[in-house]
Amino acid sequence: MRALSRALAALAAFGVAATGVTALTSVPAQAEPGTVVISQVYGGGGNTGAPLTNDFVELFNRGSAPVALDGWSVQYGSATGTGTFAANPVVPLSGTLAPGQYHLVQLGGGTNGVPLPAPDTTGATNMSATAGKVVLARSAQGLACNGGSTPCAPEQTALIADLVGYGNANYFEGTAAPALSATTAALRGDHGCADTDVNGTDLQAAAPAPRNRATTPAPCGGEPTPTPTGEPSATPTPTAEPTSTPTPTPTVDPTSTPTSTPSSTPSSTPTEDPCWTPPTHQIAQVQGSGDVSPLAGQTVRVEGVVTGDFQEPDQLGGFFLQDPTPDADPATSEGLFAYARSSFKDVKVGDRVLVTGKVVEYNGWTELSPVTVVDVCGTGTVAPVRQSLPRAEGSTFEPVESMLVTFPEPLTVTDHYNLGRYGEVTLSSEGRLFQATDRPGVSEAANERRSLLVDDGSTRENPPAIPYTDPRAVRLGDTTLGVTGVLGYGFGRYRLQPTKPIGFLRTNPRLPAPFPVLGNVKVASFNTLNWFTTLGSRGASNAEEQRRQLAKLVAALKGMNADAVGLMEVQNNGQSALQALVDALNAEVGAGTYAALSHPYPGTDQIHVALIYKPARLQLVGPARSSTDPVFRRPPLIQTFRRVQGGEPFTLVVNHFKSKGCDTAATGPDADQGDGQSCYNGERVRQAKATLALVESLRLPNALVLGDLNAYGEEDPIDTLEAGGLTSLTKRFVPAPLRYSYLFDGRSGELDHALAARDLLRRVTSATIWHINSDESRILDYNTEYNPPGLYRPDAFRSSDHDPLVVGLTLPGGR
Missing domain, CATH: 2.60.40.1260 (Lamin Tail domain)
Known part of the structure; x- marks a missing residue:
């Protein structure tokens, strides 16, 4: 100020x-x-x-x-x-x-x-x-x-x-x-x-991240002065110009404390003290200004301060060092990774080291390997280089590869798919990332520039102790400030290896129930993620997993408390799997609360769509119907209801369109067209047209098409349904930041939809998406393999991989 x-x-x-x-x-x-x-x-x-x-x-x-x-x-x-x-x-x-x-x-x-x-x-x-x-x-x-x-x-x-x-x-x-x-x-x-x-x-x-007096104090350090306007430089200003040919004198950081002081007396000669052996190159010369080191294949000796220590066998097997006197070229990194385990030479952060090794490009990462000499010659300090997201268009992290960096801005958790397996989370600036085909104004290139992959400095797979799970597992939408670490590279991506603990602000808290919807009828859509009573096929592998899965599904359905629920991915074995789910649900909410419809034509797929309802709230109007059109691999389930008090009827059309997965049968218009809609988009469009034809030909009153349509909000199948007279209720009632139901490849989007016909639209009073699954890490689901047992809870969270959608209707008439 x-x-x-x-x-x-x-x-x-x-x-x-x-x-x-x-x-x-x-x-x-x-x-x-x-x-x-x-x-x-x-x-x-x-x-x-x-x-x-x-x-x-x-x-x-x-x-x-x-x-x-x-x-x-x-x-x-x-x-x-x-x-x-x-x-x-x-x-x-x-x-x-x-x-x-x-x-x-x-x-x-x-x-x-x-x-x-x-x-x-x-x-x-x-x-x-x-x-x-x-x-x-x-x-x-x-x-x-x-x-x-x-x-x-x-x-x-x-x-x-x-x-x-x-x-x-x-x-x-x-x-x-x-x-x-x-x-x-x-x-x-x-x-x-x-x-x-x-x-x-x-x-x-x-995202709001309120902090109070109980929050750990975070001093700015010293007497602060106004921060200069403009972006900080990505590379520190050099303190001296590098010499093109190193002189044969020891290089000593004036701020460091040597472990042994060179002396001009005969009792301390260069042959007795390895710290007298000077570096042959600066780290910036090793890194070069491009993606590949100009010295690849050569043996060099470099000097720097250790900024990240990951030497143990289950870690990266080496350490990061950085030159505290950078050169004047912002395109050259001042950091380097040395592949040298603690058993060879144990170092710690702050050590000033001289390292001899061969320059290699290991899967795109410039490093020294093998390292033949590590001499600890004192101590030093390196300040992290401030970075910000999104990166400038066309830029990469190459100029700060292997350097100590910090991101002072708020960053949002946008992916945790590999949290349990590899200890990874992806953070992003400006909130979470969305699928480019889910809504206007989203660019996949911009998504990439906003992203930062945070690793755990470990090579261990499925570790028993998973980071960011205490006191609860981190959720998408949680945020953090001041992420600091060294920027490594591996498996085709830059990876921040934290050097300071990352504390996440719980800015996306769990909701114990969906946002309330208004109206006298509440309907929902829910993909159960393979509810099977046959073990070892899809879904649960054993009886214990099945018990855990059933408990979570029941908790989710109980929390929705809908009058009718369209279900996807229920085992197609007659009524066995569906009835088992209804029986378990009624055991929680009261005998006879829910009843299961029988599908007149469930198809031949392993899974089918289903529908359960509350007989005390809704009465059936006519029989359940479906379609024998072969375009539907999982035929829809159509049922008209009326409130038990009478009044205006409404019709649910429960559907589950073809998935996006590619295989050899995906040819012609069903092949991946490279437009972000993946495979079988042509089939999903045909299924959308067939759904519109059913609504029209059967003269369905107050039709509501809902289910997992395997298409994001701005893809062709949804465009087709909207052009045919249906209106997306989530687009109308759910704010854009909350309009998602699924996570794939670090991008949130809406695969689960509810679309109302024109005559029903005036009866729709609200809609919401209950974020109990897509924001939750998969380590919390019912599976027993790899998931730490202490993380499981018999609650609704991570009961599936899709979020349920709930719609409120206000239907006139009746008593």
């Missing part, structure tokens, strides 16, 4: 009227560097789709000394309204904030989401979810200004310790922070330390 600007101070000194400084009030008087700032603003609490019940403002002490908040306050104003800050409830503050400590101010809220962590201060202010103005004032009195229609006079501005204007706010520092939503907050960069007096630079829109 900066002090009162010279221009504004001069105007105040000459007694210029407040109206004369309107143009200057977008940058108010600031507190001295190192005081308390607004580190987070969230105004969507309790809204539809909101992860948290309350709005909040988070404060942070970025200074080096405690700050007393007694007599201070948090004040709010609308983005462009005429009301002053004093017109809204003023939230008084108290207590002392230590350096690096957060202070959580809970404000107004609603019914959706989960509670905030324990607040340090509570107020009643309701903020806008998208745009507004928040001030931290060194006064308990409301400011009689708003920075816009009522400008803040110099004496009022001087009371403002910090200001955040977001969205289309007309009062802000520099430029406004981004517009927010029910699912995004404005987070100050570098865990609260970033402060250039430009809201648009310092704060980014990301």
Whole structure:
């Protein structure tokens, strides 16, 4: 934060009227560097789709000394309204904030989401979810200004310790922070330390991550000064120009502590001290400016400081070293990996080493292997190089390969498929990644630039202790700040090997039940992920797994509490598998609560679609119907219902279109066309057309087509259904950040759909997706192989790999 600007101070000194400084009030008087700032603003609490019940403002002490908040306050104003800050409830503050400590101010809220962590201060202010103005004032009195229609006079501005204007706010520092939503907050960069007096630079829109006084303090380090505007350089400024030919004198880092001091006396000669043997090359010369080392195949001796120690046999088998005196070329990395286990020479982080070895390109990774000499010659330090995502278009991590790097921005967990098997998670900037064919405006190239794969520095497969599972397994949508590690490479991807523990903020909390839907009838769609009563075919491999699977499926169905549920991937063995599921469900919710329909034409596939319903709530109108059209490998199940009180009927069309998997039969229009829709897209389009024909030919009243259609939201099969007069209910009712039901290859998307015919659309009152599966790691499912036994719970979470979808209908008529 900066002090009162010279221009504004001069105007105040000459007694210029407040109206004369309107143009200057977008940058108010600031507190001295190192005081308390607004580190987070969230105004969507309790809204539809909101992860948290309350709005909040988070404060942070970025200074080096405690700050007393007694007599201070948090004040709010609308983005462009005429009301002053004093017109809204003023939230008084108290207590002392230590350096690096957060202070959580809970404000107004609603019914959706989960509670905030324990607040340090509570107020009643309701903020806008998208745009507004928040001030931290060194006064308990409301400011009689708003920075816009009522400008803040110099004496009022001087009371403002910090200001955040977001969205289309007309009062802000520099430029406004981004517009927010029910699912995004404005987070100050570098865990609260970033402060250039430009809201648009310092704060980014990301998933809300509230922190309170109980959060581990994160000091900025020393007396902070305003962070320079602009992106930090990816390569540190060199302290000296490298010489083209190394001189035969020992290189000594002036900040290091040698383990043995070279001497000019005969008792200490170069032949007696290996640290006298100088390097032959700088690390930057070994790395070169391209993907491949210009010295590949040559033996070199390099010097650096150990930044990452992964020498044990179940780790990477070596260590990372980095030159603390980089060259002047930003295209050359200053880091290198040395393949040398601790049994050869044990080193530790901070050791200054001279390493002799052969330069190789190991599957695209420049490293020294074999290493023949490792000499520890003192200690040193290397500061991590700041990086940010997304990367610039056309760039890679090659210039910082094997270097110590840090990502101070908020990053979101977007993939954990290999968490249990290899200890990997993928993080992304700007929220989670979505499938490019699921919604407009998504680019797979941009997805890649936003991604960072985080590994665990280990080669062990299916380790007994899995990272990021305590106190609960990390979920997609959880976030972290300040990820630091060394950037290795393997299996075709750059991999960050953490050198500091990564703590995840539980910004995507589990919901114990779906968001409530409105109406007098509730229907759902759920893919059961191969519910089989025949062991060892698909689904459970043994009786114990089957028991665990059934418990999770029952918990999920019980949580949905729908009047009718269309099911996919139920074993096609008559009524055996379906009835076993209904019996187990009724044992939990009450005898006779649910009944199972009999499919008139289930087809010959191993799995079929099914339908269960509550006889006390719904009555059947006519028999169950299907189609013998061979285009359906898993024929649909069609049933018309009416509420038991009577009234208008509605029809469920439960379907499960052909999967995207490719095989030798996928030819012609069913082959992968390279458009992101994978194989059998042509067949899924034909199935969509056949579904529309059924709705029309059977004159189905109030038809609702639902199920796993194996097509993302902007793919041809969904376009076909929409062009035929059906409306996607999730596109209409579910906010885009929450509109997904499946995870594949680190991208979320919606494979499970509910589409209403025109006559039903006016009866649909709401829809939601219950995120109990796609956000959860597969190590939590019913399988017993590889999954640590302590992680299993007989609950709804990871009961399948698809999220269930729930729709609320309001049907007229009846008693």
